[in-house]
Amino acid sequence: xxxxxxxxxxxxxxxxxxxxxxxxxxxxxxxxxxxxxxxxxxxxxxxxxxxxxxxxxxxxxxxxxxxxxxxxxxxxxxxxxxxxxxxxxxxxxxxxxxxxxxxxxxxxxxxxxxxxxxxxxxxxxxxxxxxxxxxxxxxxxxxxxxxxxxxxxxxxxxxxxxxxxxxxxxxxxxxxxxxxx
Amino acid sequence: xxxxxxxxxxxxxxxxxxxxxxxxxxxxxxxxxxxxxxxxxxxxxxxxxxxxxxxxxxxxxxxxxxxxxxxxxxxxxxxxxxxxxxxxxxxxxxxxxxxxxxxxxxxxxxxxxxxxxxxxxxxxxxxxxxxxxxxxxxxxxxxxxxxxxxxxxxxxxxxx
Numbered sequence: 001x002x003x004x005x006x007x008x009x010x011x012x013x014x015x016x017x018x019x020x021x022x023x024x025x026x027x028x029x030x031x032x033x034x035x036x037x038x039x040x041x042x043x044x045x046x047x048x049x050x051x052x053x054x055x056x057x058x059x060x061x062x063x064x065x066x067x068x069x070x071x072x073x074x075x076x077x078x079x080x081x082x083x084x085x086x087x088x089x090x091x092x093x094x095x096x097x098x099x100x101x102x103x104x105x106x107x108x109x110x111x112x113x114x115x116x117x118x119x120x121x122x123x124x125x126x127x128x129x130x131x132x133x134x135x136x137x138x139x140x141x142x143x144x145x146x147x148x149x150x151x152x153x154x155x156x157x158x159x160x161x162x163x164x165x166x167x168x169x170x171x172x173x174x175x176x177x178x179x180x181x
Numbered sequence: 182x183x184x185x186x187x188x189x190x191x192x193x194x195x196x197x198x199x200x201x202x203x204x205x206x207x208x209x210x211x212x213x214x215x216x217x218x219x220x221x222x223x224x225x226x227x228x229x230x231x232x233x234x235x236x237x238x239x240x241x242x243x244x245x246x247x248x249x250x251x252x253x254x255x256x257x258x259x260x261x262x263x264x265x266x267x268x269x270x271x272x273x274x275x276x277x278x279x280x281x282x283x284x285x286x287x288x289x290x291x292x293x294x295x296x297x298x299x300x301x302x303x304x305x306x307x308x309x310x311x312x313x314x315x316x317x318x319x320x321x322x323x324x325x326x327x328x329x330x331x332x333x334x335x336x337x338x339x340x341x
Contacts, residue, residue, distance in 0.1 A: 066197045
């Protein structure tokens with residue numbers, strides 16, 4: 001049995017904060033990693049497991065996982081595909097795009113007309129630029145009937161397309177989100 | 182240099198990037214699921230970690246619960262891209278910054294303790310760069326997991 005009790009909100013207790021600081025940059029690769037955490041925090045292993053479950057349930061951590069370095073695995077190219085989807089269909093079709101196995105994130109975001117008319121963002125990853133382009137085509141096939149066709153905004157000299165892909169040219173900064181000490 | 186991954190290593194990555202079993206001996210549980218031994222699983226994970234193929238075995242945070250955050254973009258002349266990127270990167274609040282091929286060519290994520298702080302950081306970025314920031318907060322997520330299936334069949338041989 002565990003004595004661990006949750007603070008029931010998004011605030012972290014002092015113990016939880018220590019837990020986060022201890023686990024965010026990695027756990028030692030040992031048979032009983034939670035026992036290691038327990039020793040560091042001077043609580044029981046059962047309490048560590050209960051706290052981990054609770055932090056997951058509260059949505060503060062997504063998971064404790066083997067986090068791969070996608071770049072090292074050959075996924076050198078990412079494409080942010082952006083789509084101007086008719087508002088009444090965006091929820092249904094956004095979920096369909098989110099289910100595609102090569103999509104890592106799929107989000108609804110606000111438009112800023114006239115300079116930004118895309119409301120659906122789907123991030124795809126590939127080992128070649130061709131692979132990324134092919135994923136864009138697959139998403140387009142799915143969305144073809146719900147894309148909004150707009151007249152060009154001639155006042156602003158802006159050509160409004162139904163979709164686009166923004167491929168990464170360089171990573172200028174990438175640090176995982178970390179709780180500050 | 183590690184060039185090819187064993188079946189066990191591939192299975193570990195694809196199945197456990199989504200989370201380790203939450204129990205006292207997670208590697209023993211993985212070994213049972215993958216028809217292996219705890220020692221083999223531990224040494225496979227250690228090898229993946231040493232090769233940099235795993236960035237870590239650890240906690241993955243939910244950005245949305247860490248305060249207020251947004252995707253943001255700047256459209257800057259190509260010649261100024263590096264100097265503007267440097268200004269943006271100075272902020273601790275910026276944790277991703279990518280150059281992208283588009284009129285909006287600088288894309289970054291800004292995270293702050295709350296919405297007011299976020300607005301202030303964006304105003305500061307606009308002031309220091311001299312360009313208006315396109316602010317695109319997430320309104321809805323249609324896909325909640327950042328893990329995607331790794332296709333090892335087409336892995337290039339030269340993983341460095």
